[in-house]
Amino acid sequence: MKAIQLGVVVITIAWTGAATAQTEEGQSAQADAPAVTASAVIKRCDTQEPIGRARLRERASPEGVKIVEVGIRIQNGLTEGKHAVHIHETAQCEPCSAAKGHFDPGPHGHSSPDGNHPFHAGDLINIDITDMSGGVSDDDGTPLGSGGMRTLTTRVTLSDGPLTLFDEDGSAFIIHVDPDSYCPGGEEAGCAGGARAACGIILRDEP
Numbered sequence: 001m002k003a004i005q006l007g008v009v010v011i012t013i014a015w016t017g018a019a020t021a022q023t024e025e026g027q028s029a030q031a032d033a034p035a036v037t038a039s040a041v042i043k044r045c046d047t048q049e050p051i052g053r054a055r056l057r058e059r060a061s062p063e064g065v066k067i068v069e070v071g072i073r074i075q076n077g078l079t080e081g082k083h084a085v086h087i088h089e090t091a092q093c094e095p096c097s098a099a100k101g102h103f104d105p106g107p108h109g110h111s112s113p114d115g116n117h118p119f120h121a122g123d124l125i126n127i128d129i130t131d132m133s134g135g136v137s138d139d140d141g142t143p144l145g146s147g148g149m150r151t152l153t154t155r156v157t158l159s160d161g162p163l164t165l166f167d168e169d170g171s172a173f174i175i176h177v178d179p180d181s182y183c184p185g186g187e188e189a190g191c192a193g194g195a196r197a198a199c200g201i202i203l204r205d206e207p
Contacts, residue, residue: 051077
């Protein structure tokens, strides 16, 4: 009986070791895979004038989790202060309302800006416009400045899958007139940033 039990233990250890090796090998392959990248030209909603650029890069963590790095830089194009930034569900920017609601795929998705906020897959951090030294103003004399944001998200992917930004409708960045308050009091109107100031269609870079 002891010999049989020992044999079972040896087989179990050997199988577990093989499974662990296969898992680690798969994670290593994912981590070593070429990064998927994308970009967007950010344009003002009122004039369609280009005011900045967004860059995205997907990489895998050592555990195989897909992480998307998002960076946006605005040059003399938005008013001073914080502005909400979200990924919206349609790759259309003319007019900016054509980008539709927030990107939030899946059976329980809720694209309404004030519904499920800030838990949409496309909800990001605010961009902060702090450099007003460019001497550029809006038509009504309002000064326009520069700024940027960088963040990481695991809510979306650039590669194929259920969270990909490149579904049949594509996706776009929307930058809002006001900051995102992240709706601390619930889903009140306007808590996601108000009117749309700028938009950029997200395009996957060629390998």
